[in-house]
Amino acid sequence: MKIYFRLLSFAKPLEKYAIPYFFFTLIYAIFHALTFVLLMPILNTLFVPSSAVEKITEMPPFELKMEFLNKFINYKLYTHFGENYDLISVLALFAGVLICFSFISNLFRYLGQLTIEDLKIKTLYRLRNSVYNNVMDLHVGFFSNERKGDIMAKITSDVGIVQFCVTNTLQVACREPFIIISFLITLVAISWELTIFAVIALPIISLTIGRIVKKLRAPAKEAQENFGVMIGVLDESLSGIKIIKAYNATGFIKDKFDAVNLKFSKLSRFMARRQQLASPTSEFLGITSAAILLLYGGKLVLAGDLSGAQFVTYLAIFTQITRPIRALSDAFANITQGIASGERVLDLLDTKNEIQEAENPIEFDDFKESIEFKNVKFAYETREVIKGINFSVKRGQTVALVGTSGGGKSTISDLIPRFYDVTDGEILIDGINIKEYKIESLRAKIGVVSQDTVLFNDTIENNLKLGKLDATEKEIETATKIANAHNFIIEGDMGYKTNIGDRGMKLSGGQRQRLSIARAILKNPTILILDEATSALDTESEKQVQQALDSLLIGRTSVVIAHRLSTIYNADKIIVVDKGIIAEEGTHEQLINKNGVYKRLIEMQKFA
Numbered sequence: 001m002k003i004y005f006r007l008l009s010f011a012k013p014l015e016k017y018a019i020p021y022f023f024f025t026l027i028y029a030i031f032h033a034l035t036f037v038l039l040m041p042i043l044n045t046l047f048v049p050s051s052a053v054e055k056i057t058e059m060p061p062f063e064l065k066m067e068f069l070n071k072f073i074n075y076k077l078y079t080h081f082g083e084n085y086d087l088i089s090v091l092a093l094f095a096g097v098l099i100c101f102s103f104i105s106n107l108f109r110y111l112g113q114l115t116i117e118d119l120k121i122k123t124l125y126r127l128r129n130s131v132y133n134n135v136m137d138l139h140v141g142f143f144s145n146e147r148k149g150d151i152m153a154k155i156t157s158d159v160g161i162v163q164f165c166v167t168n169t170l171q172v173a174c175r176e177p178f179i180i181i182s183f184l185i186t187l188v189a190i191s192w193e194l195t196i197f198a199v200i201a202l203p204i205i206s207l208t209i210g211r212i213v214k215k216l217r218a219p220a221k222e223a224q225e226n227f228g229v230m231i232g233v234l235d236e237s238l239s240g241i242k243i244i245k246a247y248n249a250t251g252f253i254k255d256k257f258d259a260v261n262l263k264f265s266k267l268s269r270f271m272a273r274r275q276q277l278a279s280p281t282s283e284f285l286g287i288t289s290a291a292i293l294l295l296y297g298g299k300l301v302l303a304g305d306l307s308g309a310q311f312v313t314y315l316a317i318f319t320q321i322t323r324p325i326r327a328l329s330d331a332f333a334n335i336t337q338g339i340a341s342g343e344r345v346l347d348l349l350d351t352k353n354e355i356q357e358a359e360n361p362i363e364f365d366d367f368k369e370s371i372e373f374k375n376v377k378f379a380y381e382t383r384e385v386i387k388g389i390n391f392s393v394k395r396g397q398t399v400a401l402v403g404t405s406g407g408g409k410s411t412i413s414d415l416i417p418r419f420y421d422v423t424d425g426e427i428l429i430d431g432i433n434i435k436e437y438k439i440e441s442l443r444a445k446i447g448v449v450s451q452d453t454v455l456f457n458d459t460i461e462n463n464l465k466l467g468k469l470d471a472t473e474k475e476i477e478t479a480t481k482i483a484n485a486h487n488f489i490i491e492g493d494m495g496y497k498t499n500i501g502d503r504g505m506k507l508s509g510g511q512r513q514r515l516s517i518a519r520a521i522l523k524n525p526t527i528l529i530l531d532e533a534t535s536a537l538d539t540e541s542e543k544q545v546q547q548a549l550d551s552l553l554i555g556r557t558s559v560v561i562a563h564r565l566s567t568i569y570n571a572d573k574i575i576v577v578d579k580g581i582i583a584e585e586g587t588h589e590q591l592i593n594k595n596g597v598y599k600r601l602i603e604m605q606k607f608a
Contacts (some may be wrong), residue, residue: 022110029178031105043309111427124163136561140419149232158341165338172331176324223267361438367526377424387580400568403577447525455504460498467523481547483518
């Protein structure tokens with residue numbers, strides 16, 4: 001129940017919905033019960049001779065018994081119609097009252113439904129927003145260890161199940177007890193002997209349903225986890241469709257998806273069988289109880305302890321009381337799945353960002369002197385990647401990081417904007433540990449252009465504005481001209497308003513990269529990180545992108561990770577990173593003269 005109440009906390013202030021819902025439901029339950037109570041006087045009017053009807057000339061004293069209701073109705077009939085009245089007129093009166101009661105009960109039922117729907121929608125909105133916001137605030141390392149599909153499933157499918165199951169249970173738990181209580185009061189008023197039997201039968205029905213749904217929680221959680229895996233496989237297969245077809249791996253991917261889908265289907269079938277068993281079981285037990293009541297009640301009628309109209313009304317109400325009990329059993333059958341999904345959602349919501357802001361962070365206004373790495377170490381979990389490096393980058397310098405793949409170059413660049421935090425040592429900017437700076441202000445001064453260009457399914461203009469949301473058309477055009485991107489943009493059907501498709505797939509690799517550079521130019525960062533920005537391009541595209549990069553580097557402090565060494569020989573400093581340590585450091589000329597690792601890399605590329 002702890003999980004349930006925590007999920008409900010997203011509906012706060014709950015009293016805003018609970019109080020009116022309580023009021024609407026109470027009125028609905030009372031008038032709903034009264035529509036069935038009216039059966040008794042209607043039956044008496046039809047089947048009891050008017051001569052046998054007791055004439056009541058004074059208002060009878062109130063009692064919680066059907067005798068009071070009969071006397072009250074006879075009193076009202078006498079005062080309204082006199083001693084001799086037409087039966088059709090009486091039936092017309094009862095029909096009018098019945099219509100009024102039904103209208104009032106259904107009106108307040110509708111108002112209650114509107115109130116609870118507002119609660120559901122608000123809960124879903126706040127829960128989904130909270131989960132998404134927390135995910136977006138998490139450190140980059142979190143996404144390396146999690147399946148993207150599972151995260152998507154938690155934010156979409158799991159949150160939807162929580163909304164349906166948990167808030168639906170709240171609705172049923174608030175409404176159905178009122179109906180059951182109002183019906184029970186009526187049943188007691190008609191015949192307390194029959195009601196004793198009913199009170200014994202109802203808990204048996206509830207316990208039976210409870211046993212059916214008791215073991216649903218574990219498979220429900222497993223099913224949702226499996227759904228996350230299925231979404232992950234789907235995302236990977238759609239993203240990598242070219243590679244799948246190039247390697248004739250369509251059959252393999254189909255089999256992989258089929259295996260996950262089959263497992264999910266089996267779990268869903270198991271859960272559905274148990275869930276669907278609850279309602280028919282409660283209905284069968286309810287009819288069985290009604291059949292036994294028929295036998296016992298018939299005996300009371302024959303003995304003269306109960307009138308025929310009272311007994312028929314009692315049976316009608318008793319068959320109705322099983323409906324809210326079935327609704328309760330169905331709701332609690334579904335809540336196990338809702339709680340299982342709720343656990344997964346709350347696990348994601350409780351995940352903490354490992355990159356923590358300082359207690360009183362310093363605003364990073366401007367970069368003035370240098371970036372300094374002092375005995376920096378870093379490990380992915382237990383695997384040490386950076387093993388105590390020391391170097392500095394002065395303001396206005398271009399420093400290139402080179403070396404073999406897996407040596408730690410990209411990791412070093414990721415530590416500067418605090419995508420990850422060092423496990424030992426410190427990184428200083430202008431003599432202050434970067435952990436002391438406000439993260440948002442630090443990243444505002446840093447621009448990143450990576451090998452894997454990230455563009456969104458939106459217009460060119462909106463993709464560029466990611467670097468500066470309030471950028472003017474003139475600023476955007478200036479940035480694209482510097483990045484050699486303006487010409488191909490205006491050649492498009494809608495120019496800067498052209499939609500570039502999913503991940504920018506409507507553009508070539510060189511065009512995507514130049515847009516990425518234009519975005520960085522528009523942001524106008526003080527510190528620039530280039531992570532192998534030209535390694536995936538053909539010669540012509542590389543030339544255009546390199547010209548754009550040269551324009552971007554002017555007047556900025558840059559850390560460049562280079563795959564093609566020909567692009568960085570003009571760097572102020574070249575650092576050779578090998579297996580997490582700095583093997584060599586110097587200018588191009590100095591490193592060539594050292595005749596070491598750098599020269600060997602140059603010769604290997606020349607040979608290639």
